Amino acid sequence: xxxxxxxxxxxxxxxxxxxxxxxxxxxxxxxxxxxxxxxxxxxxxxxxxxxxxxxxxxxxxxxxxxxxxxxxxxxxxxxxxxxxxxxxxxxxxxxxxxxxxxxxxxxxxxxxxxxxxxxxxxxxxxxxxxxx
Ligand code: CO
Numbered sequence: 001x002x003x004x005x006x007x008x009x010x011x012x013x014x015x016x017x018x019x020x021x022x023x024x025x026x027x028x029x030x031x032x033x034x035x036x037x038x039x040x041x042x043x044x045x046x047x048x049x050x051x052x053x054x055x056x057x058x059x060x061x062x063x064x065x066x067x068x069x070x071x072x073x074x075x076x077x078x079x080x081x082x083x084x085x086x087x088x089x090x091x092x093x094x095x096x097x098x099x100x101x102x103x104x105x106x107x108x109x110x111x112x113x114x115x116x117x118x119x120x121x122x123x124x125x126x127x128x129x130x131x132x
Pocket of ligand 1: 007009054078080128
């Protein structure tokens with residue numbers, strides 16, 4: 001059902017400061033950067049081989065990522081699995097009593113379609129599905 005690990009999401013306070021670490025210190029290539037006001041985030045995608053690390057910073061404190069940072073501080077935020085058909089995968093998971101945070105897929109970065117599963121359904125890990 002899951003074809004690959006698409007990316008690992010890391011919550012950060014501020015994208016530019018985090019990029020100093022990830023592009024500067026770690027030497028990763030920045031492949032995409034985008035503000036997504038509808039989700040209250042700014043994100044940066046960094047290449048690691050064929051996969052990515054996604055830095056996610058909140059646009060305001062009263063957003064999901066802002067509340068995550070207030071409660072836990074910066075750190076691992078979610079894991080994203082690549083799927084071939086996100087609609088079919090969501091239907092399958094729904095049939096297996098998985099709790100979905102998105103009723104229908106939404107538009108993700110780089111023309112992808114994404115949906116999140118509740119951490120309760122994945123041993124405490126916020127889990128994202130990505131169809132490229
Ligand atoms: Co993500």
